[in-house]
Amino acid sequence: MKKTHSIIAACAGLVVALTGGLVAANFRTAEATSAGKHFARPVRELATKIPAATDLTRYGVLGDEQALRLMQNSAPACQAALKAAGVTFTQVPAMQEGECGYREALEVKSSLADFVSSPGAPDHLPMTCDLAARLHLWERHVVIPAAEKFLGSPVKDVKLFGTFQCRTVAGMERLSEHSFAKAADVAAFILADGREISVLKDYYSKGPKGEFLREVRERACDIFDVTLGPDYNEDHANHLHLDVGGDHACR
């Protein structure tokens, strides 16, 4: 997709004076994308006060660093945001497994599109609330509109290989973000009309299935800290790795 960069100084109705050092990021709504517009994160110091529950139905929330940090650091604030967006979930007891584990994690019961385990994957998909919130933003503002645009159908299920797994990054010694339930591996999408779109089978197809998959991967980079797909390496030939671990990569 052709990318243009622009800075929009808009923050809850306030016009913000931007300094020369600000780097624009590409935060886009479905509407903004079709109109060729891009959003930028607002200047951190001038962010407005945090609403009672961060509104995940608004794509522009991705430009609100303060609200996003609150969701990252406060499980109650994050869970309130999920509830306000209509996501239902259960809380998962804290778990420790050697150096791995999680606290205040949850399992999503239903969302706009549901998260389900791929065959052979663990039945349970524990994830930090921050990851659940980012997945919801991606699903709501990127995946479903892209499916309607390219494939003419909304998405019913997002199939995951898993979220939590105590392991190191392939070929490295450091622990993967999966070790802390901060990463999801997306294998496929099931459309409302029953079609399955698979990363392994369809990512490089020239038709609409491939266009859909490549768009949802590219735009995941605006939402997650790390997005890795088939273009990155063979380890990711069959899934999109999405994490909220704090590193930055988009490949």
Ligand SMILES: [Zn+2]
């Ligand atoms: Zn992964």
